[in-house]
Amino acid sequence: MGPGMMGRDDCSWGPGMMGGHYWQRGDGTPVKTLDQARRHAAAFAHRLGLRVGEVMQFSKNFYAELETPSGKLATEILVDPADGDTGIEYGPAMMWNTDYGMHPRGQTRTRLSPDEAQHRAQRWLRDRGSDLTADKPDAFPGYYTLHTMRSGKINGMLSVNAATGAVWYHTWHGTYIATSEH
Template sequence: MMGRGDCAWGPGMVGGQYWQRGDGTPVTTLDQARARADVFASRLGLRVGEVMQFSKNFYAELKTPSGELATEILVDPADGDTGIEYGPAMMWNTDYGMHHRDQPQERPRISPDQAKDRAQQWLNDRGGGLTVGEADAFPGYYTLHTLRSGKITGMLSVDASTGAVWDHTWHGAYVATSEH
């Protein structure tokens, strides 16, 4: 059993995922979410990039010291629990996900432009008039904001090998973004 504030990596933890228990204090602002994300990121030797607030959680992208996108995490607003985002970050991330590999990987077969095209086609097939933003490259996949009239509504990801699309339905409604 882990104590409060512990962070674990290993085969016994939810498929080898990173997770950090919060202190039980609600997280209500982007600055508080960034502070939680900073603690989590520092344990991995990473730093926090964009932080977003949604109605159901806070989202943060983590970057390597050189500025490359590394993974995506969620901060639970109820208690500050922080962990690798479920979905693409767990399943498709070749460096920080469940299927992380120790050997060098082949280059992605899907380019950022192809990922954007696939994501847009996926949205078009479902109707609703949403468009996609730029494709941010994480190890093994891309994440894109979904937009309505140029304003963020959510996000989705595209697998860099297969082109499969995964909608981030767990966030709820978009509230705000903080970039540093």
């Protein structure tokens, strides 16, 4: 991921991708630790009136869950380790999130239960010959995100659309390294 994670090398917090309020320019300093990533995520979350939950480190980026003040999951973001650029995670958080995505529609009626989403994810993995298993889902507005597991350890992530059951594998993270809870 070079300068401007998502191809943005000239934007700070202005107009642009997704109307401008889903992207924040980093300070140019490399982000090397979970604590540093949490600080960048918190600065981004503050602008949306949210707070940071789980933060994960992967070989290609840092991932963070943002929560509402009441603790409900709101959206997922990425922090670029090269320069601290922070933005809504591409894929499901941009396209399926009904409150914070590119096409917000407000709360929609969820058709899949968490158990159905996990079952759909597991079937999707099995149908592709994978030995990964789908962990319990985290419910975001309009979709679920699940860790993929190998031998009981986090391997990656995938998301399931709560209305359609479509599955989107997160190919952009790289190798899982570590997690930091609240």
